[in-house]
Amino acid sequence: MFRVGIGSDQHRYQAGSGIILGGVNIPAEYAVIAHSDGDVLLHAVTDALLGAVSGGDIGELFADTQEENRGRDSRDFVAAACKLAGEKGYEVVNIDSVIQAERPKLSMYKQEIVNSIATMLGVAREAVSVKAKTAEGMDALGRCEGIRADVVVLLRRRDQNV
Numbered sequence: 106m107f108r109v110g111i112g113s114d115q116h117r118y119q120a121g122s123g124i125i126l127g128g129v130n131i132p133a134e135y136a137v138i139a140h141s142d143g144d145v146l147l148h149a150v151t152d153a154l155l156g157a158v159s160g161g162d163i164g165e166l167f168a169d170t171q172e173e174n175r176g177r178d179s180r181d182f183v184a185a186a187c188k189l190a191g192e193k194g195y196e197v198v199n200i201d202s203v204i205q206a207e208r209p210k211l212s213m214y215k216q217e218i219v220n221s222i223a224t225m226l227g228v229a230r231e232a233v234s235v236k237a238k239t240a241e242g243m244d245a246l247g248r249c250e251g252i253r254a255d256v257v258v259l260l261r262r263r264d265q266n267v
Contacts, residue, residue: 108195108260110157114148115246115253124252126204126211127218127235128180128225133209137252140169140176146204146235147179149256150222153200154186157260158193183225195260199232206252211237 121136125144137143151163160166167182190196200222204211211218215235223230240247 106262107198108157110153110155110258110260112149112152112154112156112256112258113254114145114152114163115251116143116145117245117251118249124209125179126214126252126254128221129214129217131209131211131214141167141182142176142179144179145252145254146202146218146222146256147183147225149202149254150200150226150258151179151182151186153256153258154183154190154197154260157258158190158195160186160189160193180225187226190260194262194264196263197226197228197232198259198261199228199234200226200256200258201234201236202254202256203236203238204252204254205238205240205246207239207242207247207249 116137116139118135119138123130123132124137125142127146148163155161163182166185215237218235219230219233223233245251246253
């Protein structure tokens with residue numbers, strides 16, 4: 106049996122010294138405005154995993170009103186979602202993601218992000234896709250006001266021989 110989940114997240118930029126995407130530190134002259142570390146990609150991965158197993162959403166498990174989540178490493182969110190999926194008998198087959206931002210340019214970081222996510226999820230690198238797109242100058246993302254990530258994940262029951 107297979108399950109599909111979709112996740113999405115976005116954050117505005119502010120002055121700062123870098124962002125985190127997929128658990129990878131990326132130098133920049135800005136940072137994201139967020140309660141946790143603001144890793145939009147891992148937030149979307151978390152929601153995709155939770156959605157696939159009907160496990161709620163990231164805000165239900167890690168509310169931004171809780172002080173213990175201030176500055177929290179988003180890898181914790183992914184670990185909790187993976188644990189829940191595992192407890193329900195599911196494992197990750199593959200993950201596909203799109204990061205939308207005018208900046209930073211991500212081509213030199215994509216393989217490091219893929220490796221980071223593959224390690225977190227316990228899958229081969231070939232099971233993780235990370236794409237980077239721009240908004241071609243349209244809307245708030247196109248004006249370099251923030252960053253967005255969308256993720257789709259496919260899970261399968263561990264007891265299925267497919």
